Amino acid sequence: MSQLQRRCGTMDLHEKLLRESAEYAKNRAEIEKFTADFKKSKLLLAADRGIIRIPVVVHVVYNTPVQNVPDEQINSQMVVLNQDFRSLNADIVNVPGVFQDRIADARVEFTLATVDPQGNPTNGIVRVPTNVTEFTIEADNVKFTVAGGSDAWPSDKYLNMWVCNLEGGLLGYAQFPGGPANTDGVVIDFQAFGTTGTAAPPFHLGRTATHEVGHWLNLFHIWGDDGEACTGSDLVDDTPNQAGPNFGCPTFPHITCSNGPNGDMFMNYMDYGDDHCIIMFSKGQADRMDACLQGPRSSFLIYEVRNADLSIEFTGTPAFIEAGKNFTVVQRVRNLGPDKAREVTLSFVLPENTQYVSSTPEGTMNGNLVTWTLGDLANGAMLDVSITLLPTNNQLTCLQASVSSIEADPDTGNNSIEQCLMAFQTERIRAARVIDSTTYSKQLRGIIKTDKTITSCQILEIKSETDHVSLPDAAGNVRAKVETEIVVGLPLSNGQRIKCKMESTHHVQLMAPPGTRISSDILSYSCSFEQLEEDKYKITVIFQQSVQSTQNTILDIPVIG
Numbered sequence: 001m002s003q004l005q006r007r008c009g010t011m012d013l014h015e016k017l018l019r020e021s022a023e024y025a026k027n028r029a030e031i032e033k034f035t036a037d038f039k040k041s042k043l044l045l046a047a048d049r050g051i052i053r054i055p056v057v058v059h060v061v062y063n064t065p066v067q068n069v070p071d072e073q074i075n076s077q078m079v080v081l082n083q084d085f086r087s088l089n090a091d092i093v094n095v096p097g098v099f100q101d102r103i104a105d106a107r108v109e110f111t112l113a114t115v116d117p118q119g120n121p122t123n124g125i126v127r128v129p130t131n132v133t134e135f136t137i138e139a140d141n142v143k144f145t146v147a148g149g150s151d152a153w154p155s156d157k158y159l160n161m162w163v164c165n166l167e168g169g170l171l172g173y174a175q176f177p178g179g180p181a182n183t184d185g186v187v188i189d190f191q192a193f194g195t196t197g198t199a200a201p202p203f204h205l206g207r208t209a210t211h212e213v214g215h216w217l218n219l220f221h222i223w224g225d226d227g228e229a230c231t232g233s234d235l236v237d238d239t240p241n242q243a244g245p246n247f248g249c250p251t252f253p254h255i256t257c258s259n260g261p262n263g264d265m266f267m268n269y270m271d272y273g274d275d276h277c278i279i280m281f282s283k284g285q286a287d288r289m290d291a292c293l294q295g296p297r298s299s300f301l302i303y304e305v306r307n308a309d310l311s312i313e314f315t316g317t318p319a320f321i322e323a324g325k326n327f328t329v330v331q332r333v334r335n336l337g338p339d340k341a342r343e344v345t346l347s348f349v350l351p352e353n354t355q356y357v358s359s360t361p362e363g364t365m366n367g368n369l370v371t372w373t374l375g376d377l378a379n380g381a382m383l384d385v386s387i388t389l390l391p392t393n394n395q396l397t398c399l400q401a402s403v404s405s406i407e408a409d410p411d412t413g414n415n416s417i418e419q420c421l422m423a424f425q426t427e428r429i430r431a432a433r434v435i436d437s438t439t440y441s442k443q444l445r446g447i448i449k450t451d452k453t454i455t456s457c458q459i460l461e462i463k464s465e466t467d468h469v470s471l472p473d474a475a476g477n478v479r480a481k482v483e484t485e486i487v488v489g490l491p492l493s494n495g496q497r498i499k500c501k502m503e504s505t506h507h508v509q510l511m512a513p514p515g516t517r518i519s520s521d522i523l524s525y526s527c528s529f530e531q532l533e534e535d536k537y538k539i540t541v542i543f544q545q546s547v548q549s550t551q552n553t554i555l556d557i558p559v560i561g
Contacts, residue, residue, distance in 0.1 A: 006272040008173060009170050009173030010173045010212065013173050021180075031178050031292075031295060034296075035291040049107065050407070051086075051107050051305050051306070053305050055113040055303065056078070056111065056124060056159045057126060057153045059126045059150035060126065060127045061142050070197055072196055073197035074112070074193075076194040076196050077194035077206050080195060082110055084269065085105075085108045087104060094279060099262070102280075103282070105286070108217070116153070130149065135165065143162060143183045149164075152183065155181045157299065159213070161186050162187045171188070171203055172192060172211070173215075174186040174187070174216045176215060177296035184216075188208055188209050193209065194209075203274065205276060206275070207269060210278075211269050214269055214289070218289065218291070221234060222239050222264075222271045223244050228256075229243070230257035235288065239265050239282050242256045242263075246264060249266075249276065250266045250277075267279050270285070306339040307337075308339050308405055310341055310377075310404070312332065312334075312415065314417060316330045317330075317421065327421075328387065328388045329386070330384050330385070330386045331385045331401050335380065339407060340377065340407075341376065342406050343405055343406045344374040344376065346374055346385055347371050348370040348401045354391050359387040359388065396447040397421045399418065400416070400417070401416065420448075442484070442504060444541045447536065447537070448498065448536075450537070452496070454491070454537050455493055457488060457490060459486060460487040461487040462487070463485055464520045464522050466481070466483075466520050483503065484503065484504040484520075485503050486541055488501075488539060519547075520545055524544045525541065
């Protein structure tokens with residue numbers, strides 16, 4: 001490459017079109033008015049819209065074999081464009097601290113077209129041999145097959161990108177929106193394209209295409225193309241005024257136009273620095289590009305893609321459930337981003353052995369499916385939906401829920417959840433007339449699911465408490481409650497341990513004179529397990545308990561849960 005300073009021909013083409021086409025001048029005036037109104041009326045939608053993924057067709061027009069850049073080089077350019085326009089480039093950390101808060105994600109991505117204008121499959125690359133040794137801005141012949149170039153694909157559906165040998169050290173040029181459709185797109189010299197193959201330093205990192213696509217999305221040069229007069233403007237508020245282009249890579253701060261102490265934003269893609277030096281778009285530039293995509297290039301909005309990573313979890317789930325007793329589960333829905341999730345729907349499958357009681361907010365029942373239409377959920381937002389159920393028997397109860405929206409979800413693994421709850425069988429024990437005390441055995445059973453093998457069953461803790469819940473009535477009846485709590489440890493084959501809690505409640509009625517007291521003690525206990533299925537185990541705890549009274553009594557002890 002004969003010239004080692006960046007040279008862009010976009011403004012040359014712009015001025016040529018202004019001279020030759022009154023329609024272009026009219027279109028440009030209308031576009032700038034739309035852009036200004038868009039900004040003033042705060043219609044900036046970038047934060048609310050998804051990613052626009054623009055199909056690209058690369059026309060490789062070559063006069064020599066070396067100019068016929070390979071697919072790998074084209075793919076490397078797509079990678080750079082996607083990193084730069086999403087602020088994902090690794091070198092963005094080199095932006096000076098004073099400008100870090102102005103770095104923008106333009107929310108635009110680029111992909112080689114997969115379908116051509118006739119609806120046929122394509123790799124998005126058109127290769128055209130030519131007799132033209134170098135192409136010029138003035139003729140713009142690279143865009144016409146009859147002139148030795150390659151005809152544009154419909155410019156309202158594709159970004160046309162021509163790669164060829166440009167004259168006189170020109171790195172590239174673009175056509176601003178508002179120009180003729182058959183010449184719309186960007187042109188890049190084959191030695192300034194991509195990061196491999198023919199790409200030559202200092203323009204070998206793919207930033208020429210980033211710069212030119214910025215023009216295609218209606219960005220001006222950062223200094224305003226006024227020479228060095230300090231009177232021009234790129235029509236963006238957060239890029240400092242500067243005196244002309246910066247070449248190479250200046251040392252920060254580079255002060256011009258009295259713009260100290262921070263100086264020029266010479267690391268901006270729309271300056272003229274070497275590829276390793278230009279590394280960011282500003283937020284104001286991203287707003288301007290968004291205005292372009294909402295206005296003159298709005299046909300590309302059909303390629304909008306939203307990504308909202310929805311997740312769901314159960315919270316407040318009881319350790320076990322019992323027939324005839326309501327329990328409540330909270331379904332926690334989160335949007336992990338990066339985009340807003342629209343039209344979020346939550347679905348819950350009602351287990352066969354449960355009845356729906358209520359939910360907050362109220363859901364819609366359809367057979368065994370309960371659904372909630374939750375509306376939109378912003379990036380980072382969380383929403384809780386509770387559901388109350390009534391178990392009809394003491395079988396294993398498995399809860400299933402899922403969440404979805406109209407957005408693409410980059411991680412579908414957290415869109416659904418299943419959790420099985422242990423169910424317990426209770427027995428009724430009735431003691432006859434006793435004096436001083438009675439002793440009985442109690443058996444608790446539970447079901448647990450695990451994908452690891454249970455190796456043993458251990459009682460970690462067991463305790464029993466007695467609580468008087470009423471004073472003696474006129475007939476001398478005293479009601480009390482005996483609560484037994486057992487914590488079971490289940491060691492697994494992978495060295496971990498599951499802990500589960502089993503509870504039993506006895507309501508005790510004593511026919512006793514005033515002042516009667518009762519107490520309870522655990523005399524013995526054991527724990528065992530039985531594998532029912534590959535990942536399903538039955539846990540059994542048997543314990544012997546005594547209940548004592550301080551006076552002669554009749555104890556009626558129904559075990560009710």
